[in-house]
Amino acid sequence: MPELRKGASPLWGGRFSEAPTGDLARFGASLEVDRRLWAQDIAGSKAHATMLAAKGIISAEDAKAICAGLDAVAEEISSGEFAFDSAVDEDIHMAIERRLTELIGPAGGRLHTARSRNDQVALDSRLFAKEAAAGLARELRSLMVTLLERAKAERDVVLPGYTHLQPAQPVLLAHHLLAYFWMFSRDVTRVRAAERAADANPLGAAALAGTTYPIDRQMTADALDLSRVIPNSLDAVSDRDFMLDLIYAASVVMAHLSRLCEELVLWSSAEFGFVTMDDAHSTGSSIMPQKKNPDFAELVRGKTGRVYGDLVSLLTTLKGIPLAYDKDLQEDKEPLFDAVDTATSSLAVVRGMVATMEVHADRMAHAAGEGLMAATDLADYLVGKGLPFREAHRVVGALVARCVARGKALDDLTLEELREFSELFEADVLSWVEIRNVVARRRSEGGTSPEALERQFELAESLL
Numbered sequence: 353m354p355e356l357r358k359g360a361s362p363l364w365g366g367r368f369s370e371a372p373t374g375d376l377a378r379f380g381a382s383l384e385v386d387r388r389l390w391a392q393d394i395a396g397s398k399a400h401a402t403m404l405a406a407k408g409i410i411s412a413e414d415a416k417a418i419c420a421g422l423d424a425v426a427e428e429i430s431s432g433e434f435a436f437d438s439a440v441d442e443d444i445h446m447a448i449e450r451r452l453t454e455l456i457g458p459a460g461g462r463l464h465t466a467r468s469r470n471d472q473v474a475l476d477s478r479l480f481a482k483e484a485a486a487g488l489a490r491e492l493r494s495l496m497v498t499l500l501e502r503a504k505a506e507r508d509v510v511l512p513g514y515t516h517l518q519p520a521q522p523v524l525l526a527h528h529l530l531a532y533f534w535m536f537s538r539d540v541t542r543v544r545a546a547e548r549a550a551d552a553n554p555l556g557a558a559a560l561a562g563t564t565y566p567i568d569r570q571m572t573a574d575a576l577d578l579s580r581v582i583p584n585s586l587d588a589v590s591d592r593d594f595m596l597d598l599i600y601a602a603s604v605v606m607a608h609l610s611r612l613c614e615e616l617v618l619w620s621s622a623e624f625g626f627v628t629m630d631d632a633h634s635t636g637s638s639i640m641p642q643k644k645n646p647d648f649a650e651l652v653r654g655k656t657g658r659v660y661g662d663l664v665s666l667l668t669t670l671k672g673i674p675l676a677y678d679k680d681l682q683e684d685k686e687p688l689f690d691a692v693d694t695a696t697s698s699l700a701v702v703r704g705m706v707a708t709m710e711v712h713a714d715r716m717a718h719a720a721g722e723g724l725m726a727a728t729d730l731a732d733y734l735v736g737k738g739l740p741f742r743e744a745h746r747v748v749g750a751l752v753a754r755c756v757a758r759g760k761a762l763d764d765l766t767l768e769e770l771r772e773f774s775e776l777f778e779a780d781v782l783s784w785v786e787i788r789n790v791v792a793r794r795r796s797e798g799g800t801s802p803e804a805l806e807r808q809f810e811l812a813e814s815l816l
């Protein structure tokens with residue numbers, strides 16, 4: 353057999369007289385990023401070797417030696433003993449195969465029969481994405497559990513509901529918290545869809561066109577617990593849609609977290625004073641001794657931008673690249689890992705904040721009671737007495753203008769004052785505008801009344 357020329361790659365050195373070194377090697381390498389896929393890579397290789405032996409493509413002894421060798425490599429990597437060699441290990445696939453061959457000799461060289469790094473990396477990424485999606489779904493679920501628990505514990509607390517960040521109508525805090533519960537439940541659906549997208553076997557596509565060996569792709573799919581075989585080899589090695597799906601799902605998770613965090617930032621401000629974040633979720637200032645900052649909520653809000661960036665980054669990488677594998681695709685893993693890591697850790701951080709924040713029910717109720725939030729109900733009252741809604745709206749609008757001019761709240765008005773605006777007002781109007789009653793009247797399905805909320809609790813619980 354011809355000798356490899358010095359400096360040529362052990363994997364493809366046959367046609368080369370030298371290999372990229374130094375800065376070029378570093379530029380081309382992905383090991384620092386994809387070493388994270390080592391466990392997936394080894395699982396895939398064991399399944400592949402076992403299938404090759406079952407189909408008589410390699411001997412049973414070779415497959416046995418390969419699997420035992422891969423276990424030894426796994427042991428070295430997990431214990432931190434594995435010596436990566438940046439001079440030759442361009443990526444995790446090459447590092448593992450190099451070490452395998454060092455450990456078991458020529459049998460190691462048979463592992464790559466009927467395979468390419470192109471289907472190998474597609475497989476590893478899919479296995480990673482599946483697990484990552486399951487992890488995200490678990491975190492989402494714990495946050496949903498915490499939101500529901502908190503909502504149940506605070507079921508009597510009323511606070512202003514806002515539109516345009518202007519006080520609009522009073523709502524129950526539980527209702528507000530459950531709004532997020534439902535957002536995160538939709539995130540679970542999106543994450544599960546991404547998990548299904550990843551759950552397919554690209555192995556056997558080889559470099560791009562399939563292989564001349566009598567492989568069995570269903571067998572590797574079964575061994576790796578993948579639910580189907582990708583029907584087209586070109587698609588198998590170039591499809592990264594499952595990554596887009598997962599990063600998109602993570603982006604929407606971040607959008608939701610960021611909205612919640614923005615509210616926590618507002619609510620914990622001195623001006624609102626609706627909640628106090630616990631000390632563990634706050635930081636102080638190095639100069640202003642009085643400060644208590646909701647850093648973690650702000651950070652989650654900030655990290656949202658990075659995850660959106662990950663989505664745009666991968667979309668842009670995928671744009672316009674010809675079939676099948678192109679080296680551009682090596683840039684896919686950083687955004688994938690970053691989006692998954694950021695969303696997963698952000699979910700845990702926000703769950704902690706929600707579980708530990710102190711709610712100031714008195715401040716919330718005060719804010720809900722003060723001002724003009726019963727205005728819609730006052731109009732509804734007049735409608736109940738036979739006035740068309742548009743006309744009722746105008747009457748109450750004039751009333752509100754009076755309150756604003758005199759710095760009064762609606763429930764400061766006496767019956768006499770009310771009757772100046774409409775003869776239809778009677779004594780029962782005074783309790784009609786009490787905040788509890790305003791809330792309790794919103795009994796429509798999905799509304800904020802305690803009664804309607806009980807139905808929401810049941811639905812939420814049955815979903816979990």
Ligand code: ARG
Nearest residue numbers: 382443469470473677681682
């Ligand atoms: N490190 C590469 C990646 O992440 C593995 C596949 C390389 N394939 C190739 N033909 N160069 O995409």
